[in-house]
Structures are given as C-alpha cells and as structure tokens.
Amino acid sequence: MNTHAVIKREDGLPEGADFTPRQREVLAAVLDLMVEEGDGFSLAKVCRRASCSKETLYNWFGDRDGLLTATVQWQASKVKMPGLDAAGVTAVSFRAALTDFAISWLEVITSDVSAALNRLAVSHAGAGAVSAKGRLGEIVLENGPLAMRRRLKPMLAAGEEAGLLAFDHCEMAIRTFFGLVVADWQIRKLLGEATRPSATGIQQTAERAVEEFLLLYGAGELENGKHG
C-alpha cells in the first residue's frame, strides 16, 4: 500500500484534483503528449518534457495508470459547463441557453484534447476484462455523456416548468438532444477525420439542432413552423 498522494476517492468521481503546481506542470506535459502520440508515449518522454525524474513520477502517481488517471481527472476538473439557472426563463432566453449549451458542447467534443482523452479511455475500456484500466472509461464517461445529461436535465426541467417544453420522459428528450447536437461529429473526430468544423460551422450545427429539438419537444411560443 503506497500512498500515491493526492487523489484517493474510492468512488472514482472526478473530485477537484488538488495537485501542486509542479504536479500540474507534469500533467500538462502528459496531456500534450497524449494529444501528440496517443496512448503510446513513454514515461521517459514525459520526464524529458517535464524535466522531472521517473522516480518522482512514481512517487507521485504510483504507476503509469495512476499517471493517466490523474491526468484525466485533472482535465475533467477543468471543464466547466455553462449552467443556466431556472429563474426567469423566457422563450428567447431558453432557446439561447440551449444553443449556448450545444455550442460549448460541440467545441469541447471537437477539441484535440477531448479527442485524445476519449481515445485513451476508449482504448483502455477494451483492454483486458477487469484490469484497473476500466476506471479511465468510467471517468471519461462520467465527465462526458453523463455530465451532459446531468447539466441538461435541470435545464429541460426548467423549460417544462415554464411551459416551453412538453415531454413524457425527460431521459428521452435528453437522448434526442444529445443525438441532434453531437450527431456524427464525435465519432468522426475520434476516428481521425481531420476537419474540425469552423466556429460558424459549430454555431450553425448548434442552432439547427436546437431548432429541430424545439420542433420535436417545444410547446407554446417555442413551437414554430418547419424549417426550410
């Protein structure tokens, strides 16, 4: 039982990640390497880039998996989603909030860092049945799709409260929203398709997705005619 320091939460959820500045430097180097080389980077390279020794790495993070986990958790702790409070939602502000949400989600998803992290988690999720590796997939899942659901749920609930939305099952609405926004952007990015959509491309995608979502689930003044 070594102490590994820092992160110990047994629920694996991405607690604040209270690393020292020096440790964050190291993690930043890891993140860079992950973007550049995927899972294939060596500890030696990390040390060279971060100007630290392997022994330090080992003392801080235990082993390679610990380092990866720490990196993923640290990055996860940095991503803050725009939250909309339920107070005083109007048709216009609600639509705008949904659009903002979609935009920032698309920006995250199509970023190189997110792609690298997801690649890492995906490959580890399929490696050796049990192995401690599984945690990575869990963490990313927790901070990816599941975080989106958690964020979205109160927004949609607020929308329903205000009579702007109508749905039977919130889960279904969430899933639909996810599908309309993300579509095939993420999987194409993960599979290495180079073209990242431009800012306006993302904007248009988001607006269209919200438009379609409101066509399906909008009520009252939000429910307007077909697009086209």
Added chain:
Amino acid sequence: MNTHAVIKREDGLPEGADFTPRQREVLAAVLDLMVEEGDGFSLAKVCRRASCSKETLYNWFGDRDGLLTATVQWQASKVKMPGLDAAGVTAVSFRAALTDFAISWLEVITSDVSAALNRLAVSHAGAGAVSAKGRLGEIVLENGPLAMRRRLKPMLAAGEEAGLLAFDHCEMAIRTFFGLVVADWQIRKLLGEATRPSATGIQQTAERAVEEFLLLYGAGELENGKHG
C-alpha cells in the same frame, strides 16, 4: 518489397477481402482476441489460438499492422446493410424500411465486434502523426458513418421522390437521422458501459428515432401529429 499477398488496393477501400479459408480462420482468431483484449494482444497469442506459426503470419500479412488492417477489412466486407430499392415505396413501406435500417444499424453499433474494431481504429487514429496506423481509422470511418450515409442517401432520395419527405439539403437530413438513431449509444458502448440494449430496447429506440425523423422531415401522409 515483400508481396504481402491478398489486399493491395491503394485507395484503401474495403474491397471484397478475398482470403483463403485458412487465412480467414486466422483473422477470426484475431477478431476474437481483439474483442477479448483490445489492441493489446500479442502475435504469439494469435498463433497459439489459430494454430499457426509467426512466420506464416508474417508471410501472409507483412507485419502487425498488416494483420490488423486485414482483419478490419475482412470484417468490414462481412457487414451487409439492408438495401431498399426505390421501386414502389409507400408511406408504410418507407417507414418500415427506415426502421429496419435503424435497427440493423443499432445492432451493429452495439455489438462487441463493432466496438472492438472501433476501439482499435480510434486508438490508432490518435497514435503517431502519420504512421501507417492512420489507415485503420480511415477504413473504419469508411465502413461506419460514411457507409451509413451512402446507404441512407438513396433511401432518402427515394422518399423525397415519392413525396414522402421534404428537405433542402440531403446531407443535413442524413446527419439528423444519424444523430437520432445513434444518439449516445455508440460512445457509451465504446467507453465500456456494459449494458447492451435488449432487442426490444433497440426496436423501441429505432421506432422512436424514425418517428422523430419523420416529424422533422416527413411530408404528406407521413407527417403526423406529435408523439406522446
């Protein structure tokens, strides 16, 4: 310049994959191992499982990447999508065709084999800038989202032809359909979430997706009221 035999198409598209039966046995073993252990399996294990020698492996496929590529291509060549010919589409048959399409797509996407293949391609897509690895991502991309688009396009065109659909840009409609059907199923599967939807779960997802799609893009008799 070794001969590597078999697949040589420079465009990388997943041509028929004309392997000998014995070679297919080997590829099947590789596929199994990929499902079980992800990208981490060793050539030695392949040999043990397939009862072949490393030298044979090398003669047939060149190197590890060649073996992986061959496996991916072989699997890709096995996936046949249900095609609907444009002749005599009615509102009912069209909806049924879309639903069938969605169902079979969901079945593929949530299968272990597909997940393993996608994991492989995803991790290789993020590994080392150029390296021949990139090809895997390309191939899977070609047989994943892009194949779906190709299959879907004539179907939607036929639908429009028959006055059952109305859209400005076919690409947009395709993207929307993709999003509604796939939603977060694929990414969650890739990240290792164990629960595969049941047959009826898939059925319901597909029907709902088609329902929503037709609400957005349906014309004439296909355009019915809101669900709920």
Added chain:
DNA sequence: GATGTACCGTACCGTACGGTACGCCGTCAA
C-alpha cells in the same frame, strides 16, 4: 523415390519500455 512447397512449432534476438536504485544538488531548519 526424389524434389519442392507450404506450413507448424519453437527457439532465438534486439529493442523498447515500465519500474527501481543511486548519486548529486539546492533548500530549509536547527
């Protein structure tokens, strides 16, 4: 029967990488 070919099994080699050990130096407290 001799010869060639295709393949299996296994042993082998080089390398790369995770993990460990150790010497050295700056900092800080006593």
Added chain:
DNA sequence: TTGACGGCGTACCGTACGGTACGGTACATC
C-alpha cells in the same frame, strides 16, 4: 555548519513483444 529532505538525472534490470531463423512434417508434382 550540518544534516535531512525533496527532487533531478542517469544508469540499470527484467520482461514482453515484434520480428527472424531453422528444423520437422505433410503433401503435391515430376
């Protein structure tokens, strides 16, 4: 001044794996 400590750099070790070589065997062809 001295000693302890945290951390850097480097050298080192064991292992695992990709790739190669080689002997042995079944089978086909002449």
